[in-house]
Amino acid sequence: MSAVLVIEQVLNGLQAGVMLFLMAAGLTLIFGVMGLINLAHGSLYMVGAFAAAAVSAATGSFLLGLVSALAAAALAGAVVEMLVIRRLYASDHLDQVLATFALILIFSEGTRWLYGSFPLYLDIPAWLSGPTRLPGGILYPTYRLALIAVGLVVALGLWVLIERTRLGIRIRAGENDREMIAALGVDISRLYTLIFALGAALAGLAGALVGAIQSVQVGMGEPVLILAFVVIVIGGIGSIRGAFVGALLVGLTDTLGGIFLPELFKFFTDPATAQSVGASLASMSIYILMSLVLIWRPTGLFGARA
Template sequence: MFTALLIEQLLNGLQLGVMLFLMAAGLTLIFGVMGLINLAHGSLYMVGAFACATIAAATGSFWLGLVASLAAAAGVGALIEVAVIRRLYDRDHLDQVLATFALILILSEGARWLFGSFPLYLDIPRQLQGAVPLPGGGQYQLYRLAIIAVGFLVAIGLYLLISKTRLGMRIRAGESDREMIAALGVDISTLYTVVFALGAALAGLAGALVGALQSVQVGMGEPVLILAFVVIVIGGIGSIKGALVGAVIVGVVDTMGRFLLPSLLALTMPAAQATTIGAALASMLIYVVMALILAFRPSGLFAAET
């Protein structure tokens, strides 16, 4: 029974990691290419979830909702880039943080104004309902397995996009020397809009996928955003590979900590105390891990050499 539980928890950690990867990939891409700290990334996650919930409720199809979430998040992302973000590339990080924080407030209040404060209903598609048996006698929710699969597909897709295509070449070039590629005649402002919209679409996809598991409500993006920042700091800012590894580390450490720490502590102290202290320690664990990694690799695991 314990092996089954362990496998299930590992899968849970992996699923959380993959979801964080979808968020962190966009964040790190935008930071790597444009040097921009985008706090509003969590709001794009929320936009994706709301778009999916609205379209799914109107049409009855989760899949149409998923398409809508990609379109809406990419659309809102492109709009924000053209209207606001474009003016921030030459400013320092404090200005960027202030402006994108303002965007969080605007998008949150906008969503509240449009949809109200009560959570929306979004259910898992019928094809992915239920659980599948695991080796060792356990069971695992099919939908979470699907999220893991989607996450790895996106990771492979991003790898191919960045290392094999012309757009990817430009993104890499933009990362290392933006003046030079502008001088070579690449339309840098369109490239930035495309990268920003791509990052936004990934956040929107994460929002829609997770919205079906959790609750679709205003402010759902901010807690995830904090974890996504932890991920890119661990992984090395600007590195997609780092984002994937960092996300899986954070996901697995967080899940395993929540599950194992209280039972480990119970060996040395009364059960009631162990559950409370264990829960408190588990919530700190990923930050402890982050501090340890940064102590040995100050710029993250896979820092881009710049």
């Protein structure tokens, strides 16, 4: 196994991790502040991807597609929060699960009605296509490097928003004692709508960015949603820092496991069996990681201790 392959896979893991962070950050904000289990978060990821693909195809501008993804996902999130989610805050988690699962079906069938069952494709812009030469002579896709950079910038911006702004103070206060900040005059309904729209916008941005390296299709958000739940369990519910660290761990574990585990099993069995067993264990590796973290720290790496 060459060093170039390992470095490329590490970069792939970082790229997958920062995109997972965009998805998980909104999810952990919504759950941490509102106490809401939102299974429809993956549908907002899909909304962003379809909006970007449609607008980019109509205008020829990738950047306009990204802006449209942010706007469409945020608007969909705000509407869903005001019409549906707002009625679920006092309900138990089973009601929240059932209602947001129904939203998945509504979003999926609505998207299929608008765009059909065939996938759409979002073209990488010319100024981001092709490889970039890295130190050591490694050629790596420019677009994937851009995804890493965008994810890191968004993570920094989100940290500044939560930790250094007045809105961030309200968000953190709402997580700790929503009744108290409501008594102090904060419009809690407006705050919740804003948080839900922010989380939806992050999911939509992730869908649009990933849509350029995968096909954009109905149901594309559900597999990512599962990984996002794994991320926030590992990192700790309600922790943005935990979501970031957890996302990087999941991205690197999933990517590197796919190359190292088959190689490891070649020492014990024939190459075909090693590839099969190693690939199976690689797909399980993130869940094994989650189990180990929960055994060591049941509230996650950065979650508050009970």
